[in-house]
Amino acid sequence: MxxxxxxxxxxxxxxxxxxxxxxxxxxxxxxxxxxxxxxxxxKPTTIEHPAIKNCVDLVHYLQATMGDGRVESFRVLFLDAHNRIIADELLWRGTVSEVQVYPREVMRRALELDCSAFIAAHNHPSHAVLPSQADIEMTRRLLTAADTLGIAFHDHFIVSSRSYHSMRFHRSIDPWG
Structure with a gap:
């Protein structure tokens, strides 16, 4: 410890x-x-399907669940039309400096769950939460795929146990600008 x-x-x-x-x-x-x-x-045995009420609670949740990770991991919160969580899934684990994300697989899972929206998140074990060019490009690919399928992509967060970066809030991606 x-x-x-x-x-x-x-x-x-x-x-x-x-x-x-x-x-x-x-x-x-x-x-x-x-x-x-x-x-x-x-882990809870049943999901209560809580609504995402505010960004602060969401960030605290993401930091608690993945902020201390020693390798990068990528999770998606799949949401219904009222922003209640249908599923919270850790889709991929990577290395200390990168995680491979496949937009096709995110969209496949979104369609399987019949979700209306999703929030993506990944951690940076280095605690430097500014997005890399690869993070920005991957977010653009997710935005394009989600838009094509009519699924709302609310945000992509980069978190560490100490800090976070919201791609939407910081307008890191043009369509959210």
Whole structure:
């Protein structure tokens, strides 16, 4: 805990790194299993379909669920016509500096869920939340795909445990400008 700060950060440590710290592969595997079980127990058994009420609550949620990630990950909140969450899905995990996103797969999942809108988010383990050119281009591709299918793309957030960047609020993308 002293090295990683909190249990949420420890959850994202891979088994190889745990083994280097604990020096016992079996004990490291047991700890990883306990962390995974604890994460499952902490998940709600039913989804209440809460409405997204404001940006602050959404950002806090995203920071809590992915801000401490040690590799970049990409999640999508699929919403109904009243902005209630239909599904919150972590679609991809990448490396410490990038995550590959496939707009076709995001749209396929949106259509499967019959959603009206979605919010995308990914984390930056470096804590530097300004979008890269690749982040901007990927957001443009998602906007084009969503627009073509008549699905509202509300925003794309880049988060860390310390900060966030809203592509829409900061007008990082022309169509949102």
């Amino acid at each position: 002293a090295r990683f700060g909190n249990a949420a950060s420890l959850y994202f440590v891979d088994l190889h790194e745990l083994t280097e710290i604990i020096h016992d592969p079996q004990q490291a595997a047991k700890l990883k299993a306990i962390l995974q079980i604890a994460a499952e127990i902490g």
